Amino acid sequence: MEWKGIKGTVLKDVSMKRYTSMRVGGPAKLLCYPADRQDLAAMARRLNDKGIPYRFLGNGTNVIVSDEGIKEALVRITKMNRLHFTKTPDGAVAEVGGGYSLKRFISECARRGLAGLEKLYWIPGSVGGGIRMNAGSFGQSISDTLTAVDIMNSSGEIIEKQPGKEEFSYRASPVGRSDCVINARFRLRSSDAKKLQEDMDRVYLERKKNHPMEYPSAGSVFKAVGDRSAWWFVDRAGLRGYRIGDACVSEKHTNFIVNLGHARARDIASLIDKIKGEVFSRLGVKLEEEVELWGFNG
Numbered sequence: 001m002e003w004k005g006i007k008g009t010v011l012k013d014v015s016m017k018r019y020t021s022m023r024v025g026g027p028a029k030l031l032c033y034p035a036d037r038q039d040l041a042a043m044a045r046r047l048n049d050k051g052i053p054y055r056f057l058g059n060g061t062n063v064i065v066s067d068e069g070i071k072e073a074l075v076r077i078t079k080m081n082r083l084h085f086t087k088t089p090d091g092a093v094a095e096v097g098g099g100y101s102l103k104r105f106i107s108e109c110a111r112r113g114l115a116g117l118e119k120l121y122w123i124p125g126s127v128g129g130g131i132r133m134n135a136g137s138f139g140q141s142i143s144d145t146l147t148a149v150d151i152m153n154s155s156g157e158i159i160e161k162q163p164g165k166e167e168f169s170y171r172a173s174p175v176g177r178s179d180c181v182i183n184a185r186f187r188l189r190s191s192d193a194k195k196l197q198e199d200m201d202r203v204y205l206e207r208k209k210n211h212p213m214e215y216p217s218a219g220s221v222f223k224a225v226g227d228r229s230a231w232w233f234v235d236r237a238g239l240r241g242y243r244i245g246d247a248c249v250s251e252k253h254t255n256f257i258v259n260l261g262h263a264r265a266r267d268i269a270s271l272i273d274k275i276k277g278e279v280f281s282r283l284g285v286k287l288e289e290e291v292e293l294w295g296f297n298g
């Protein structure tokens with residue numbers, strides 16, 4: 001589909017099965033790929049003028065889209081994937097596009113002997129999605145080394161922000177729903193490239209051992225409760241392996257819901273409700289979703 005004056009691509013009625021790691025979901029009305037910053041701003045203005053709500057999609061590894069699809073347009077900035085390093089006395093500042101793969105970015109840093117993000121290795125999202133979610137693992141968070149972001153706000157303005165550490169918390173960031181992280185800067189310190197690769201290999205092996213990487217999923221479904229991971233509550237509620245259709249509480253890690261093949265989004269949503277209900281009635285604990293549910297009523 002062609003939009004006059006827009007350089008990038010706009011696709012219509014695109015099934016979200018292909019664009020989310022859970023491999024479920026109906027169509028998005030529009031899927032927009034801006035060619036560059038100016039194009040992104042022009043697309044946002046066009047969508048605003050037409051009264052079409054929109055949101056940003058990274059690698060779709062933390063979202064579950066309903067079977068009916070979503071009314072919003074989705075904007076993906078995969079073409080904004082510039083990567084640049086500037087040396088500093090004790091390491092480097094990495095400047096990276098929001099659409100860049102987080103895993104690839106971390107590999108590029110490690111290859112240059114730059115430390116600070118290696119424990120996030122193998123988180124399957126994009127840099128922009130990682131910042132919005134304040135992604136973290138093995139005691140490290142993306143916000144630990146983040147110094148600045150270029151954000152496009154809902155009016156299409158691009159502004160630089162230097163968010164303080166206190167603006168981030170567990171899986172939460174100051175990036176609003178209608179903000180787009182188009183670029184980010186990280187301050188990384190010098191380290192030994194070989195040692196970093198070994199750390200990353202360990203992270204990968206730990207993940208492979210504990211996470212059901214062999215099935216589609218959206219990672220951890222629920223947030224930790226205080227210091228306790230959500231899997232503990234799901235397990236204590238007796239739900240390991242519990243299944244609705246092809247949506248199943250993973251036997252390997254009970255905070256993962258896996259798609260055994262033909263799960264529908266409604267099976268996953270029903271399983272989430274079931275888990276929340278059982279954990280509350282048996283243990284008196286309210287679990288809160290870490291994954292985002294898009295296009296579901298209520």
Ligand SMILES: Cc1cc2nc3c(=O)[nH]c(=O)nc-3n(C[C@H](O)[C@H](O)[C@H](O)COP(=O)(O)OP(=O)(O)OC[C@H]3O[C@@H](n4cnc5c(N)ncnc54)[C@H](O)[C@@H]3O)c2cc1C
Nearest residue numbers: 056058059060061062125126128129130135136180181219
């Ligand atoms: C197997 C597996 C393992 C996982 N392990 C972890 C883990 O260890 N730790 C962890 O924290 N997460 C983990 N996750 C969850 C997920 O990968 C992270 O939350 C990731 O940061 C999401 O990035 P994304 O690009 O896929 O974002 P999406 O899922 O596409 O979107 C998530 C949110 O970010 C917003 N967003 C996306 N791109 C941008 C942008 N450029 N600007 C502004 N907002 C944006 C979206 O609108 C949405 O609100 C895992 C997921 C899977 C499938």
